[in-house]
Amino acid sequence: MAVPLQLWALSHDGGRRYGLMTTNISEVFNSVLKGARSLPVTALVQLTFFHLNGYFVARRELGANRLASAERFTPYVDAQIQARVVKAGSMEIVLYDHVQGLFHVKSRRGRTHRLNLHEKKCTCGKTLIYGFPCSHMIAACQHRCVDFRLFVEGYYTTQSYYDTWVSLFHPIFNEDEWPLYGGPAIVPLDSMQRMGSGVLDQSGCIMRWMLGRGKPRSHVGCANNWVTIVVLVNRDLVSNEMQRMRQLLEYLQAELCSRGGGPSTDELQVL
Secondary structure (H helix, E strand, C coil): CCCCHHHCCHHHCCCCCCCCCCCHHHHHHHHHCCCCCCCCHHHHHHHHHHHHHHHHHHHHHHHHHHHHCCCCECHHHHHHHHHHHHHHCCCEEEEEECCCCEEEEECCCCCEEEEECCCCEECCCHHHHHCCCCHHHHHHHHHCCCCHHHHCCHHHEHHHHHHHCCCCCCCCCCHHHCCCCCCCCCCCCHHHCCCCCCCCCHHHHHHHHHCCCCCCCCEEEEECCEEEEECCCCCCCCHHHHHHHHHHHHHHHHHHHHCCCCCCCCCEEEC
16 A cells, blocks of 8 residues: 655645654654663553653643643743744834735844735745744734734644643553453564673673683782782762672682682782
């Protein structure tokens, strides 16, 4: 079955993507799933579920509060419009036709734009892209005493914002309340297991050296009846990691002493 052109071709989308070819929607999903990579499937689904529930709860509450306070648009649009109103105050406006709403607007930097209020078009293109009036259109509306809020798209209203997040997530039942599963058993393939980077941490290196499986990344040298152990320690390690390293070093000291009457405690220097 062929996929219709309007679902994937920018030239046939009817202007719904405003001529943009960015990957914003995929970046949104990446933001939601941040921190979930390399997790088991069950943990990944749970993390995604609870993150989404948190998003809906916070935004649903924000929408309800703004509806109660009679706020017309979302906070983002309110802030953008206020900034553009300030910018529009320094522009020069020339009217060409009050019936069609034809203007040209000159910005403070000397750049001129043509706009048509009836068609909601400006040569800067920002009104079409963002869905709310640019500073040039706001300047023209103020010149003609027209409410520029009429040019804000409906999906920026507080009611639309609230309707987007009004859906509820329901609490998960306890595992013993789940319905019985009668489908096939899913077994992971060993060939699909993700391999590590091959770099061991400090404690892993010491443990492998003690077990005789490889050389440690720490440097162990013997001279004049004393042993110097140099361990590369990451200063950002948390306290429990440092405690684990200290226990491994004590174990290493006891192991060295048992292999030939090794050095005493005073002769062991840990740098």
